[in-house]
Amino acid sequence: MNICNLHEELNLVFYDSLDSLEYNSDYELLIKLILSPRASENKVNQIGDLLISEFPNVYDLNNANLLTVKKIVKPIGYYNQKSLRLKSACDFVINQFEGQIPKKYKDIIQIPGIGDKCAKKYLSLINKDDYIIIDSHLIRVLTRLELISPNFSHVQIENFIKSNLKNSNYTDFSNLLNLFGKKLCKSRKPECTRCPFKNFCNFIN
Template sequence: MLNQKQINYVLETIGQMFPNAHCELNHRNPFELTIAVMLSAQCTDALVNRVTPSLFHKYHEPEDYLAVPLEELQHDIRSIGLYRNKARHIRQMCARLIEEYDGRIPDSMEELIKLPGIGRKTANVILSVAFGVPAIAVDTHVERVTKRLGICRWKDSVFEVEKTLMKRVPKEKWSETHHRLIFFGRYHCKAQHPNCPECPLLDLCREGRKRMKRTNQAKNDVIGHA
C-alpha cells in the first residue's frame, strides 16, 4: 500500500497528465446529466453521447418520459446496454421527481439515492458535476486504478475505495481527482491493455511491475529458445 507522500505524488502526476479531465457525458442541465449517468451504467460515455442528442431533443422534462409507452422509450435507447431496465428505472425516477421533488433533481446524497436507479456512484457524479459539491464517484476506472497502484486494497469494496480516497485526498480536490482518475484509467491505464511501458508511475505500481516482469520474462524465454 502506498503511503500519503506516494499517494500525493501519484495524484500530482496524474494531474499533470490530465489537467483538463472533466465529465464527458453531454448534458445541459442536472436532469439531462442524471439521465445520461443512468444510461452510462456498464456502457461507455461515447455510446451514451451518440444516443442522447436525439433523446434530449424528444424528451425535455420528467413528464415527457412518462407521456410515452415504456416500449417507445426502450426503442429510443435500444442501442444502450440493459436498455429495458434503464428505461424502466428512468420512468420510475421521473415519476418520483414529479411526486416528491416538483420535477427537480435534488442536490443532496440522502435525497438522490432515494430515487429509483440511482446509487452512490451516480449520486456523486450528479453532486459534483451538476451542483459543484465535492464528491468522488467510484466507477470501474477509479476502482481499477486505485487498486493497481496500491492506493486501495484489492479486496476493498467500492464504498471502501470511496472512503479511502475521501480520507487521503483533500476535500477541495475530490471532484478533480475523480475526473483525473477516470481519464487515467480510460486513456492510459486501460483494463486490458494498460500503457505500462510509458507510465510515469510504473515504479510505484504493483500491477504494472508484475506485468512488465511477465513481459520481460516472456521475451527472455523467446530469446532463449531462438
C-alpha cells in the same frame, strides 16, 4: 510513489482529456447519468440528446411509450434496463418531488436506478459539491499501485484519500482515476508499456 505524486501526474497527463457530459438542465443531466454506465460520454451525449429532444421533460418521458424509448436508447447498450430506469426515475420524481429533481443527496439517492456514484456525480455537477466518487476503476488503480489494500472498504478508501490528499478537488481526482482506469489501467490487459507509473508499479502486465 505516493498519492500526491499520482494526483500531480494524472493532472498533467489526463486533465485535458476529461470528457464532460453536455446538459442544459438538471433533467438533462439526470437522463445522461442514467444512460452512462458502460458507455462512452460521446455516445451518452448523442443518444441523450436524441431522447431529450423527443421527450424534453420528466412528464413527457414518464408518459412515453416504453418501446419508443427502448428504440432510441438501443445503440447505447443495456437498453432494456436503462429504458426502464429512465421511466421509473421520472415517475418517482413526479410522484415524490412534484416533478422537480432534488438537489440533496438524501433525496436523490431514493430515486430508482440512482446509486451512490450517480448521485454524487449529479450533485458534484449541479451543486459543485466535492465528492470522492468511488468506482471499480478507482479501486483497481489504487490497489495495483499498492496505495490501498484490496480489502479496503469504501469508508477506508475515502479516509485514506482525504487524509493523504488535503485541499484537493476530490471530484476531479476521482474522475481522473476513472479515466486512467478506462484508458490505460484497464481491468483486462492494462497498457503498462504506455503507463507513466510503470516504474513504480509491481503489477506490470
